[in-house]
Amino acid sequence: MSWQFLPQSPFGAHRSGYCTTLAFSDLDLRNAGEEVCRPRHRCAGVRDHFIIHLVLGGRGTFTLDGQRISLEKGGLFFIPPGLQVEYQADEQNPWHYTWVGFEGPGAPRLGQAVPFLIRGGAVKGAPNLFLTRAFGEILETLTQKEPGYEL
Numbered sequence: 001m002s003w004q005f006l007p008q009s010p011f012g013a014h015r016s017g018y019c020t021t022l023a024f025s026d027l028d029l030r031n032a033g034e035e036v037c038r039p040r041h042r043c044a045g046v047r048d049h050f051i052i053h054l055v056l057g058g059r060g061t062f063t064l065d066g067q068r069i070s071l072e073k074g075g076l077f078f079i080p081p082g083l084q085v086e087y088q089a090d091e092q093n094p095w096h097y098t099w100v101g102f103e104g105p106g107a108p109r110l111g112q113a114v115p116f117l118i119r120g121g122a123v124k125g126a127p128n129l130f131l132t133r134a135f136g137e138i139l140e141t142l143t144q145k146e147p148g149y150e151l
Helices: 106-113 129-143
Strands: 015-022 027-036 042-046 050-058 058-065 067-072 077-079 084-089 097-102 121-122
Touching: 015 084, 027 121, 050 067, 058 121, 067 077, 067 121, 097 129
Parallel strands: none
Antiparallel strands: 015 027, 027 097, 042 084, 050 077, 050 097, 058 067, 058 084, 077 121
């Protein structure tokens, strides 16, 4: 079965999967999810693991260290552990995004290869079919299994 993301509406549609033991060598998948946000839906705080978000549609803003960037379909934003972040959906065209959270000894090394992962930030970009499929496959795996699923 091919993965299908949630439709662009209704607002507030949400699904996620959490895993405590899905490990690939020294990089552990912590969670994955997808949300079609309500207008002005806001998340803020400090996370204890790395999270990468891929914007599938709509618009929103991501703020890290006082620097705000507007993102739309194809954009990515990265949240490293320990830093204060805020992200908010647009009022007129709220975003629809998917995310993958991970941790483990290999996470900082991955961040050295992709510097945004260590310092956080955002990348504007065109929609990327490979990334969209990869996020979908991860989310499909987690949502089809029981919590704490082990490979």
